[in-house]
Amino acid sequence: MRFVIAGGSGHLGTLLARARSAAGDEVVVLSRAPQPAPWRVVAWDARAVGPWASELDGAGAVVNLAGRSVNCRYTAANRRAIVDSRVESTRAIGEAIGRAAIPPALWLQMSTATIYAHRYDAANDETSGIIGGSEPGAPEAWRFSIEVASAWEHAVDEVPVPRTRTVKLRTAVVMSPESGSLFDILLRLVRFGLGGRSGDGRQYVSWIHDADFVRASDWIVRHDALTGPVNLAAPEPLPNRAFMRALRRAWGISIGLPSPGWMLEIGARALGTESELVLKSRFVVPGETRGERLHVRFSAVERRRGRPVRALAARPRCAATGGYLTSAAGCSAVTSIVGADGSAIFTKSGTTSPGGMIASVGTVR
Numbered sequence: 001m002r003f004v005i006a007g008g009s010g011h012l013g014t015l016l017a018r019a020r021s022a023a024g025d026e027v028v029v030l031s032r033a034p035q036p037a038p039w040r041v042v043a044w045d046a047r048a049v050g051p052w053a054s055e056l057d058g059a060g061a062v063v064n065l066a067g068r069s070v071n072c073r074y075t076a077a078n079r080r081a082i083v084d085s086r087v088e089s090t091r092a093i094g095e096a097i098g099r100a101a102i103p104p105a106l107w108l109q110m111s112t113a114t115i116y117a118h119r120y121d122a123a124n125d126e127t128s129g130i131i132g133g134s135e136p137g138a139p140e141a142w143r144f145s146i147e148v149a150s151a152w153e154h155a156v157d158e159v160p161v162p163r164t165r166t167v168k169l170r171t172a173v174v175m176s177p178e179s180g181s182l183f184d185i186l187l188r189l190v191r192f193g194l195g196g197r198s199g200d201g202r203q204y205v206s207w208i209h210d211a212d213f214v215r216a217s218d219w220i221v222r223h224d225a226l227t228g229p230v231n232l233a234a235p236e237p238l239p240n241r242a243f244m245r246a247l248r249r250a251w252g253i254s255i256g257l258p259s260p261g262w263m264l265e266i267g268a269r270a271l272g273t274e275s276e277l278v279l280k281s282r283f284v285v286p287g288e289t290r291g292e293r294l295h296v297r298f299s300a301v302e303r304r305r306g307r308p309v310r311a312l313a314a315r316p317r318c319a320a321t322g323g324y325l326t327s328a329a330g331c332s333a334v335t336s337i338v339g340a341d342g343s344a345i346f347t348k349s350g351t352t353s354p355g356g357m358i359a360s361v362g363t364v365r
Helices: 011-022 051-056 076-099 140-158 182-191 210-222 240-251 261-271
Strands: 002-006 026-031 040-043 061-064 106-112 165-171 173-175 207-209 228-232 300-304 307-310
Touching (some): 061 076, 076 106, 106 140, 106 210, 140 165
Parallel strands (some): 002 026, 061 106, 106 165, 173 207
Antiparallel strands (some): 300 307
16 A cells, blocks of 8 residues: 655654664655655645655555654744644644545544643553643643643644544654653763753653654554544653663662652753653553453563562663664674663663564563
């Protein structure tokens, strides 16, 4: 089938394109700055319906990943760009689907698990989750993020597409080796000796490995009864305190100074980002894709002394040189960085996924 990826020139889009191409699909990427690729890349402006819309006619699926990065300070200009890039591109995709003579069977629309409330008491799934924005004491920047997520999803519903199944991907933090990702930010704190708890350490870190993001997308394509919002997240989120402990042990650092909220705010300003990315509790679990229906590869995979070990495959490191790698190429001794609540899982060797992530899990030592 033809698989169209709007805003697909980034890390996630490339992973999806590679996977669908390997499966034998005709892949078309819509990009504002087309570059040579193993699949067709078609120009679009991510704002209005244009000649690119013909690619959707007769397509099996379209996934829209377009949207300006939120890894920035929330200035007035950046806020406009964050909202407009999401809403305008989503409206354009919806209008193109509505005009198609043979509309795509499936529209996968990127969203975010940040839409849920900051909370510690219970996890948010698609059925019982609480949409955020009214939490007492929540900073204004956090409310802005929820307004963005709500506007993003509302744009999906503005244009009726009765012949197309629509799924909103409420995606947790995608753990990837990309510079500027949340994992990259947290690992920097560890490397600089600041890998203790962030804030009070109670806030939950919900995440999904980038390989599991691709697998979940494929699973949704194949399950044609699934519609509406779907949480893409590993089923066992960790509190920040435990998550940071896992990163320290995996990186071989026993001590990490805690980073109080005021320090993180100063650091966020210096890095040109927002402390919300670290301090907000994202307590999100999958409901529609839970359990045996979708096997999330990077989840609870081992036990040690009766405690669950949460495995998080992360960016590879060369055991011989200590170098921080984007892939295992050129290093014969790769140690995977894998998280656990008080333990660590390692592999002495293993293959890496296309994004440069360790794709095999070893045994607990």
